[in-house]
Every structure is written in structure tokens, then in C-alpha cells.
Amino acid sequence: MLVRIGLLTDGGYPYATGESRLWCDRLVRGLPQHEFDLFALSRSADQERQGWVRLPDRVGRVRTAPMWTREEDARSPRRTGRFATGLGRSYGRRDRRRFTAHVTALVGAVCAGVETEPGAGGADTRPASARFTDGLYGLAELARDGGGLRDALRSEASVRIVQAACRAPGTGRTVHGATVPDYLAFVAELERALRPLSLDWYEEDGLGGVDLCHAASGGTAALPGLLAKRFFGVPLLVTEHGVPLRAHYLAAPEAPLGAPVRAMLANFHGLLAAEVYRQAAIVTPGNTHVRRWQERFGAHRDKLRTVYPGMEAERFGDVGEGDDAGGPGTLVWIGRIEPAKDLIALLHAFAEVRRAEPDARLRIFGAPVPGAEGETYLAHCRALAAQLFPDEAMDAHTVGDNPVTFEEIGGPEVPDLAEAYAAGGVVILSSVVEGFPISLVEAMFCGRATVSTDVGAVVEVVGGTGVVVPPRNPRALADACVALLRDPERRARLGAAARARALELFTVEQNLAAFRDIYLDLAGHAPARWATPVDPRDPAGPPRPFATPPEAHVLGATRPGPVATRAPAGAGRVPSWAIGATGVCAGARGAGDGDA
Known part of the structure; x- marks a missing residue:
């Protein structure tokens, strides 16, 4: 069929x-x-x-x-x-009334918030979700019948509707304190979010x-x-x-927007997510961590079917099926270098590992995320490594002489990703924020024992085939690494079990x-x-x-x-x-x- x-x-x-x-x-x-x-x-x-x-x-x-x-x-x-942008077209009186009614319903629901009791936002006694969907679909029908919404949504009329909704009785203190720049910023963000309606x-x-x-x-x-x-x-x-709503929450504090705008956008995305889950015939989360977020925002359990992301196991087959256990005293970390990966805690943990196992090595493979923040974080990590190991240089070209190296995949010594995983006997994930841990699954395909922090979907992915420790705990991370470095038989058992689990599920x-x-x-x-x-x-x-x-x-x-x-x-x-x-x-x- x-x-x-x-x-x-x-x-x-x-x-x-x-x-x-x-x-x-x-x-x-x-x-x-x-x-x-x-x-x-x-x-x-x-x-x-x-x-x-x-x-x-x-x-x-x-x-x-x-x-x-x-x-x-x-x-x-x-x-x-x-886009049917409606440029050069003026709404007639009937369409202006329709537009005003729909925007008032949608913005009123957003300003009231998902937790507000029905009727708290003004004369409309319906729940926020009902007002939101009426406004959303009403605007979609208006855009489809007579052109796009871009000019209308960015108009002074929209700003006045937002102002009235923010000042309505029952709105939260944060939204109620919005000012004119907040109204303008939210109108601009709302127009961007609703652009698909005008396609x-x-x-x-x-x-x-x-x-x-x-x-x-x-x-x-x-x-x-x-x-x-x-x-x-x-x-x-x-x-x-992943969960777009969760990503929005994490990015909101760093956005160049005021607190009232961030609060209204959070309400908008929460109401939109609830409507998507309500109307979907089936929702397929990529893991249980995502599933919990979906259930929290209204996804019915009968609609949810967990489907793990598919990854190519063949590229790691030679490493996973080989007898080479990599560097038995080497720890490997692979990923994007950014604050969420918490390399600072990893370096402090490795300092403890070196005290217990003086011959241990740590190889960090990755590049900073694009932008000044990524470069700054990488420089900070290098400076910390130099401080923790003052007598040894951080030269990536003489790996055997340094306890910590920062390397990028693609050079003559480590030409591809599989070779990076093959370089060590234990693979580490040290994140404080993580969705589905792709690097962890790749390490499992390679038959490597892993030590990971308990974030995101890590426990679900690892099962019983790796060691999981609390995040932001260098001591626990160090103890787990030392235990595996001193027990080659356990490393081999965990690596074989990890590969079997990855081949079955991922x-x-x-x-x-x-x-x-x-x-x-x-x-x-x-x-x-x-x-x-x-x-x-x-x-x-x-x-x-x-x-x-x-x-x-x-x-x-x-x-x-x-x-x-x-x-x-x-x-x-x-x-x-x-x-x-x-x-x-x-x-x-x-x-x-x-x-x-």
C-alpha cells in the first residue's frame, strides 16, 4: 500500500x-x-x-x-x-472585525496563561486553551480567505490588543508590568511564529x-x-x-527580550504544544525524557509511541567487533564544546583520577560551538587544564606526553569518528543538559564502557550497560572512572552488553x-x-x-x-x-x- x-x-x-x-x-x-x-x-x-x-x-x-x-x-x-502577505490590500469592515476578534481571543489566552482559571482574563469565561484555538484557527481561515496576516499582525491595532490583554484583570504580575517596548517586541515575535498561517x-x-x-x-x-x-x-x-518547548525555555533567559515578553512567548508555545498534541493522531517521542514533557503538556498516553532515533551502526562495526580495547588507561570525551557539556567538572574529575592512576590520559575530541561563546569556553577549559596540570603542555600533536589533549577529528592520527572512540577504553559523558545522547549511543556501538551523568535520556539509553553518576559531581565522576580503569574484565563485559543493546534498540x-x-x-x-x-x-x-x-x-x-x-x-x-x-x-x- x-x-x-x-x-x-x-x-x-x-x-x-x-x-x-x-x-x-x-x-x-x-x-x-x-x-x-x-x-x-x-x-x-x-x-x-x-x-x-x-x-x-x-x-x-x-x-x-x-x-x-x-x-x-x-x-x-x-x-x-x-507568502500571501496581503501587501497592498486593506481589510474590509467585516474582515477587520474578524481579525480583531481572533487576535483578541488568542492574545487574551496567551496573556492569561495556561494555569489561569477560566474567566480570570476578562469577560470571556472560556478556558485559555479554547480561546487560543479559536483565535488560531480563526486567523488561519482569515489568511486563507483573503490574503496573509503579516501587515495586520504588525499593525497598531495588534499592539493595542496586546496592551489591553496585558492590563486585563487576572493577568500575572510579570505580564501586567509590560511596557510599550514589550508590546512591540511581542507583536513582532507573534507575527514570526504565525507566519505558516499565511502560506x-x-x-x-x-x-x-x-x-x-x-x-x-x-x-x-x-x-x-x-x-x-x-x-x-x-x-x-x-x-x-527533542522538545521545542523545552529548548525555548532554556534559551529564554539569554534572549534579548524583557521578562513580560518571555512569559507571553512561553505561554504561547505551551498552548500551541497542547493543541498539537491534542490534534495529532499519533505522537512519537524519541525517548522517555521527551515523552514526559509531552505528557506534561497534554499529550494523551494512548497517542504516544516511543520510537528511538535510528543511527548507522555499520560505521562503527570494525571498532565494535574488534578485540582492541583501545588505550586501557585512556578516557575519551567526544562532543561539541559548550557550557552544557560541563567540561569544567570533567577536568576537575580527571585531576582526581590522575591522583589515583598517575598514567591515566584524557583525550577531548570536539570543536567549540560557533560564535564567541564557544571559543571563550574552549579557552577557559584550556586554561583550567593548564592550571590543573602546570608541568605538562597542552600540545595536541604529542598525545602520549600529555595527560589532557584537545583534539579535532579529521587529522592523520584520528581520521574519523570511529577512530576517536577506539582511542580509549572508557568513554565519558559529563553533560548537565542533554536530550538524546548521540555520542553515548555511538560509544555503545563501538563496544566501549561508558561513564555518564544522569541527565536527559541517559539512563534510558544506557540501561544496565554503563555507569551513571549525578551531574555536577566531579568526585562521583572520578570514582566511577577509576573503578573501570582498574577492572578490565568489567570494562569488557559492559562494552559487549552496550553494543548488544545499541544494536537492538538504536x-x-x-x-x-x-x-x-x-x-x-x-x-x-x-x-x-x-x-x-x-x-x-x-x-x-x-x-x-x-x-x-x-x-x-x-x-x-x-x-x-x-x-x-x-x-x-x-x-x-x-x-x-x-x-x-x-x-x-x-x-x-x-x-x-x-x-x-
Whole structure:
């Protein structure tokens, strides 16, 4: 059974950069019996400038849209998608009333917050979630009927609505203390978050023509899926390997925004996450840590199916199946060098290890995260290492003579990632913040014993095949490392058990098998499709079970387009899927035949 999947991404696939790129590419290539249409949001001009990865033949259409504007990035290339921005168009009196009512409902819910009792935010006695969804879908219908929302959302009217909502009785102290700059900042952030509502994707030849939508993350990426379900009844599948809401909370204190704006954005993203989980047919967390966050924000347990990220075990096969235990007295750390990885605690722990095992070595493989913060943190770590080991230089080219080295993978001595893991007998993860620990799984594929801090999904990944200690505890980290360095037989047992566990749970094959079953399950239980977009107030209408002709399911055959019963709202404009990354019209696969 061939299923046509609308894959929704935000800042990832098919672009050459992005966190979801590898996983989405493996999914598309690993399920040749299905067809994928890509609906991708880009995050910056630089991301678009770097182009796309080469797409497989089973990718049908590619429609892209930027989540940035020329004003936000003066170096913007020619845009690869189209927004119905409503430029040059004025709302009529009826549409102005609709806009005001919908924005008032949405912003009122956001300012009241998810924890506020019904009615506390003013005359509207409905719960915040009901007001939020009414406002969200009302704005989506307004954008679809008569153009985009960008100018209206950035108007003075929106600022006045935000001001009134912040000052309404029952709002929290933080939001109530907002000032004019806060109103303006929140309006700008709200317009960015709601840009997917103004896309030209919600037609029969867009998201209305797929069998199901698969959002590669929650948050903004899932917004088009919500509207596809609203307008066409398309079932929605949401996959989260991390939690966008958690990432927003972690980044909020560092954002250049005032406390009232951060509070309102937190409420907005919390309400949006709850609606995504409520409307999704199935939600697939990448691990139990993510699952707990989803349940906290309203995901029903009956909808949740944990699917671990698939990783390529073959690249680590030679190390994992070999008899070489690496440097028996060497500890290895691999990852991005940033404060969340807590290399400071690792270096203090290694100082304790050296006192117990004078011949021990620590090899740190990684590069700092881009930007001044990453470089500063790396310099701080190097300075601390020099202070803790004052008599020995930090020269990475004479590894055998130094207790601590900072190295990058790709040189003649360590040409690839597998060789880095092979360099030591024990692999360490010292993070204080972690989602799904990819480096830990790679170490397990390599058959290495591990010592990890108890953060994120670490305990779930390791099971009983490694040693787990509390975070921010150099003494516990040192004791665990010393115990493994002194017990080679235990190291070997743990390494073999870790490899067996990784091969059972974390391979690409298990990931593909899980999604193959989920796709067929959703497609098999989906109701008959409708000839026109579903009106949520009156869903009656003639079903169209034969809208997609049988020959469309033959791979390589020419697929006739779906039968349209009305002229598209955007008739006459160039659809975004027909424009490649360079701005020229492309064929059925857009610019996917090669790098843009």
C-alpha cells in the first residue's frame, strides 16, 4: 500500500544544514514503498544559500518558505517560497472585525496563561486553551480567505490588543508590568511564529493532496499539519526527538527580550504544544525524557509511541567487533564544546583520577560551538587544564606526553569518528543538559564502557550497560572512572552488553520498521476524503474515495493531479513548489535533482 506523506520540517531537510536533515533523509530513502512531498520552512538566508541535499526519486514535490524576511536579513537571496502577505490590500469592515476578534481571543489566552482559571482574563469565561484555538484557527481561515496576516499582525491595532490583554484583570504580575517596548517586541515575535498561517500550501494541490502529514518536530513545523487537518481532515503524525518547548525555555533567559515578553512567548508555545498534541493522531517521542514533557503538556498516553532515533551502526562495526580495547588507561570525551557539556567538572574529575592512576590520559575530541561563546569556553577549559596540570603542555600533536589533549577529528592520527572512540577504553559523558545522547549511543556501538551523568535520556539509553553518576559531581565522576580503569574484565563485559543493546534498540532498521507500521496504521484508519475543504461547522459533504486514481500508486508512473472542485484561492500566482532555491521554475521535483 503506497501512502503519500507530507513531510513537514522547520529549519532542516531538505536543506544541507539543520538538525533533522539526517533523520529525514534516512526515512525518505529507507521507505521506497511510499511517496513523500516535502513542505520545508527555512530559518535564515545563510541556510538557503547553502542549498539542498540531493533528494531521492521518491520525493514528489518540494515546497519551501522562509521564516525570515528581507528586512530581517539584508543579505537575503531570492526567496524560495511565497507568502500571501496581503501587501497592498486593506481589510474590509467585516474582515477587520474578524481579525480583531481572533487576535483578541488568542492574545487574551496567551496573556492569561495556561494555569489561569477560566474567566480570570476578562469577560470571556472560556478556558485559555479554547480561546487560543479559536483565535488560531480563526486567523488561519482569515489568511486563507483573503490574503496573509503579516501587515495586520504588525499593525497598531495588534499592539493595542496586546496592551489591553496585558492590563486585563487576572493577568500575572510579570505580564501586567509590560511596557510599550514589550508590546512591540511581542507583536513582532507573534507575527514570526504565525507566519505558516499565511502560506499558500493549503490547497488541493498542496497539503490537501497528501494521505497524512508527518511533522519532523513540534512547534512551528506542526502548524501546517494542524491546518491540513482543519481544512482537509488529513491525519497528523508528530515526531519529537527533542522538545521545542523545552529548548525555548532554556534559551529564554539569554534572549534579548524583557521578562513580560518571555512569559507571553512561553505561554504561547505551551498552548500551541497542547493543541498539537491534542490534534495529532499519533505522537512519537524519541525517548522517555521527551515523552514526559509531552505528557506534561497534554499529550494523551494512548497517542504516544516511543520510537528511538535510528543511527548507522555499520560505521562503527570494525571498532565494535574488534578485540582492541583501545588505550586501557585512556578516557575519551567526544562532543561539541559548550557550557552544557560541563567540561569544567570533567577536568576537575580527571585531576582526581590522575591522583589515583598517575598514567591515566584524557583525550577531548570536539570543536567549540560557533560564535564567541564557544571559543571563550574552549579557552577557559584550556586554561583550567593548564592550571590543573602546570608541568605538562597542552600540545595536541604529542598525545602520549600529555595527560589532557584537545583534539579535532579529521587529522592523520584520528581520521574519523570511529577512530576517536577506539582511542580509549572508557568513554565519558559529563553533560548537565542533554536530550538524546548521540555520542553515548555511538560509544555503545563501538563496544566501549561508558561513564555518564544522569541527565536527559541517559539512563534510558544506557540501561544496565554503563555507569551513571549525578551531574555536577566531579568526585562521583572520578570514582566511577577509576573503578573501570582498574577492572578490565568489567570494562569488557559492559562494552559487549552496550553494543548488544545499541544494536537492538538504536539502529536505522528499527526506526524505519516502526514508521512503516505507523504510516500504514494511520492510512488504513483514515476516513474518506472530501471534495472540498472540511468546514468544521458543517462537515457534511460528498466523500471522494476514488479521488486518487489507481495508476498513481505505480512507482514511476505519471500521477494525475487530484480533482479540484473549485478554483484555488491563490489562482494566478506562482506556487512555491514550482520555484527552486535559485528562483527558477523547476520540474516535479523542484531543485531536488541536485544541490541548489
